[in-house]
Every structure is written in C-alpha cells, then in structure tokens.
Amino acid sequence: MKVYKIPEATVMRLSIYSRFLHQLLEDEVNTVASGDIASGVGVSSAQVRKDLAYFGEFGTRGVGYKVEELYGHLMKILGLDQNWNVIIIGAGKLGSALALYKGFEDRGFKVTSILDVDNKRIMKQIGDVTVESLDLLEERVREQGIKIGVVTVPAAAAQDVTDQLVAAGVKAILNFSPRVIKVPNDVILRNVDLSVNLEVLSFNLALQK
Amino acid sequence: MKVYKIPEATVMRLSIYSRFLHQLLEDEVNTVASGDIASGVGVSSAQVRKDLAYFGEFGTRGVGYKVEELYGHLMKILGLDQNWNVIIIGAGKLGSALALYKGFEDRGFKVTSILDVDNKRIMKQIGDVTVESLDLLEERVREQGIKIGVVTVPAAAAQDVTDQLVAAGVKAILNFSPRVIKVPNDVILRNVDLSVNLEVLSFNLALQK
Numbered sequence: 001m002k003v004y005k006i007p008e009a010t011v012m013r014l015s016i017y018s019r020f021l022h023q024l025l026e027d028e029v030n031t032v033a034s035g036d037i038a039s040g041v042g043v044s045s046a047q048v049r050k051d052l053a054y055f056g057e058f059g060t061r062g063v064g065y066k067v068e069e070l071y072g073h074l075m076k077i078l079g080l081d082q083n084w085n086v087i088i089i090g091a092g093k094l095g096s097a098l099a100l101y102k103g104f105e106d107r108g109f110k111v112t113s114i115l116d117v118d119n120k121r122i123m124k125q126i127g128d129v130t131v132e133s134l135d136l137l138e139e140r141v142r143e144q145g146i147k148i149g150v151v152t153v154p155a156a157a158a159q160d161v162t163d164q165l166v167a168a169g170v171k172a173i174l175n176f177s178p179r180v181i182k183v184p185n186d187v188i189l190r191n192v193d194l195s196v197n198l199e200v201l202s203f204n205l206a207l208q209k
Numbered sequence: 210m211k212v213y214k215i216p217e218a219t220v221m222r223l224s225i226y227s228r229f230l231h232q233l234l235e236d237e238v239n240t241v242a243s244g245d246i247a248s249g250v251g252v253s254s255a256q257v258r259k260d261l262a263y264f265g266e267f268g269t270r271g272v273g274y275k276v277e278e279l280y281g282h283l284m285k286i287l288g289l290d291q292n293w294n295v296i297i298i299g300a301g302k303l304g305s306a307l308a309l310y311k312g313f314e315d316r317g318f319k320v321t322s323i324l325d326v327d328n329k330r331i332m333k334q335i336g337d338v339t340v341e342s343l344d345l346l347e348e349r350v351r352e353q354g355i356k357i358g359v360v361t362v363p364a365a366a367a368q369d370v371t372d373q374l375v376a377a378g379v380k381a382i383l384n385f386s387p388r389v390i391k392v393p394n395d396v397i398l399r400n401v402d403l404s405v406n407l408e409v410l411s412f413n414l415a416l417q418k
Contacts, residue, residue: 012409078408194307199220199224199316200220200221201399202317203215203220203288205357
C-alpha cells in the first residue's frame with residue numbers, strides 16, 4: 001500500500017476510531033454510520049469520512065460501514081495486523097512504567113527487552129523482562145527482530161543511545177527524553193513531551209477566566 | 210479573551226511553537242518569519258500563520274514576528290503566564306515517573322501533592338513531595354489552590370478518584386488510566402493513551418513495507 005502525506009492527526013484519529021470499533025465488536029454491533037463513529041469519539045462525521053477517504057472506499061451510502069471489516073482495515077493501516085517487539089533503553093521510573101503499561105500489549109506492542117547502563121538496575125525484574133546491560137543492544141535487537149525502540153534515558157545520553165539503536169537496525173524511535181535528537185532519514189522519530197497534555201488543560205482553563 | 214473552537218491540534222502546535230521561540234530567545238534572535246518557525250518545527254508556514262490567526266494579528270508583513278512578543282502571547286494563550294499546582298492520584302510507577310518528570314516544571318506545572326490508598330506507598334518520598342493518603346484530597350486541593358489533577362490509578366478506581374477530584378473542586382483532569390471516565394460539563398478531561406505514540410510509528414513502518 002502506498003499512501004502519501006497522511007497528517008499525523010489523522011493517524012491518531014484512526015487509532016481512536018479503531019478502539020471505538022473494537023468496543024462495538026464486543027457489543028456485537030454489525031454496522032455503523034460515520035455519524036455514530038463521530039459522536040462516539042467526539043469529532044464531526046465529515047472528519048470521519050475525510051480521514052477514512054485517504055485509504056479508499058470503505059462504507060456503503062445509506063448503510064454505513066461493516067464494523068468488523070472497517071476495524072480490520074484500520075488495524076492493518078495502523079500496522080497492527082501484526083505484533084511488534086519493542087526495546088526500552090533506560091530502566092528508570094518512566095522506562096519501568098512504560099514497560100508495565102497495559103495499553104501497549106493490548107495493541108500488539110510487546111516490550112521484550114529493557115536495557116540500562118546502571119548496575120543497580122541491571123538484573124532487576126520488570127514484569128516479564130529482566131533489565132540487562134546496554135552492551136547487549138545489538139544482540140537483542142537482532143535476535144528479537146526489533147524495529148521499535150523507546151528512549152527514556154537522561155537528556156545527556158539520548159543522542160548516543162539513539163545512534164546505537166540506529167546502528168543496531170532499529171527503524172522507529174519514540175523519544176521521551178527532553179533532548180532534540182537526530183536520526184537518519186530512513187528512521188522514523190517521534191518525540192513525546194508529556195507536558196503538552198497538561199498545556200491543553202491550562203489552555204482551556206485560561207479560556208474560562 | 211474569548212476564543213471559540215480552537216482545534217486541539219492547534220493548541221498542541223502552539224505549545225511546540227512556544228518551545229521553538231524560547232530556544233530562539235536563548236540564542237538572542239529578535240525577529241522570526243513564519244517560514245522559519247515552520248521549518249524549525251516541521252510544519253508548513255501556511256499552517257503557522259493559520260494557527261496564529263486564531264488569536265489575532267501578531268506579525269508584520271515582510272518583517273515577521275518579534276520573538277519575545279510572540280513568545281509572550283503564546284505563553285499567555287496557553288495559560289502558561291502563571292504557575293499551576295498539580296495533584297497526582299496514584300503513586301505507582303507511572304505516577305512517580307510523572308511526579309519526577311522535568312518537562313512539567315519547565316513549563317510552570319508543579320506537582321505539589323501525590324496521594325495514594327496503599328499504605329506501602331504513603332510516606333514515600335518522590336522528589337520534593339511525600340506521598341500522602343487519598344483521604345487528604347479535599348484538604349490539599351483547597352490549601353494548594355489546585356485546578357489540575359492527574360489520574361494514574363488502576364482502571365477500576367479511576368471513576369471513583371475522578372469523582373473525588375471533581376467534588377474537591379478540580380477543574381481539569383488528565384487521565385492516564387485505560388478506563389473511559391465521565392466528568393461534568395464544566396470540567397475539562399483529557400485522556401492520554403501512550404500507545405497512540407507507538408501506533409504512529411507502526412503506521413509509518415507498515416507504509417514502508
């Protein structure tokens with residue numbers, strides 16, 4: 001499948017639609033109108049139709065979408081018709097919290113490796129995984145077929161760890177460290193700044209004044 | 210200031226612009242064109258102009274924006290011209306990681322209170338804050354003037370904790386628990402699902418195949 005320039009906001013909404021459809025499947029609902037999806041997740045139905053239109057024709061006018069079919073399409077588009085092994089670098093509080101985060105496994109992301117440089121953390125058990133030395137990075141990436149790395153190390157170490165992930169063959173990196181890091185063009189980088197979530201709240205609180 | 214229906218994606222971009230402007234200020238850059246902001250943060254310059262246009266006229270045609278002025282405007286729009294005390298409910302791994310997260314304090318969010326029901330966690334020291342009993346919720350919210358609450362409790366407890374936050378006078382809630390929770394109309398709710406970040410990666414990885 002070849003798709004150009006899908007806005008990131010669309011991808012994030014597809015993710016939300018797929019969760020809503022999953023809920024409908026559990027409730028044994030067979031068909032759904034774009035308006036139902038829209039009101040279920042809190043966007044306009046025009047937005048739902050526009051987002052889905054990026055990927056071809058799914059629904060039938062006047063009938064709506066077949067829930068199971070659309071759900072399957074969305075999961076495939078999101079790359080979630082397969083499982084992904086994930087490596088976390090940094091076994092501090094955030095790394096540990098992410099390793100134990102239920103939401104990842106529900107969507108097919110399995111944390112199979114957690115590495116650190118700190119001897120006090122190495123050999124610690126986090127869920128099913130034992131923290132190991134960063135020296136094992138290349139070996140673990142290779143044997144576990146890992147494409148996705150998560151960086152939760154302190155800012156000063158973030159670029160170095162990222163370079164090592166890239167050298168080991170990781171193709172997509174989620175960076176939780178506050179440092180701006182660089183990756184080659186063929187590697188996907190996503191920076192997560194958790195405070196943006198609080199700023200959406202403070203923005204709305206400031207509006208109310 | 211009265212502003213209607215600002216898309217959330219715009220608010221999140223304003224946050225990113227403000228960080229970029231802060232960096233320019235540190236580098237002692239005085240004026241900036243929308244194109245510079247655009248390439249600095251990776252969006253189109255039309256997008257930058259459109260986002261800023263929601264809030265009135267800032268720049269001068271052909272000259273661009275005064276960095277300090279625009280930065281000040283954006284911080285005010287985001288509600289970041291003041292500090293916000295934040296209460297975290299749930300002192301598990303995620304709650305602890307968030308309490309220690311440097312990015313919050315950099316943007317004016319100060320975690321002043323962390324509560325839990327688990328006696329093994331109560332009295333634990335997390336950064337500057339001592340974990341206290343959930344029984345103190347109302348008291349802490351009142352004396353610390355808290356408007357923002359962060360929920361990191363297990364799914365089964367999320368709605369109950371949310372109700373308690375609302376009853377205590379909290380006006381905005383960031384929910385990290387996987388449970389869909391309900392709040393009254395005058396309370397702002399934001400659900401954070403960390404796996405969406407991984408799905409943006411798997412979407413792009415799936416495209417490359």
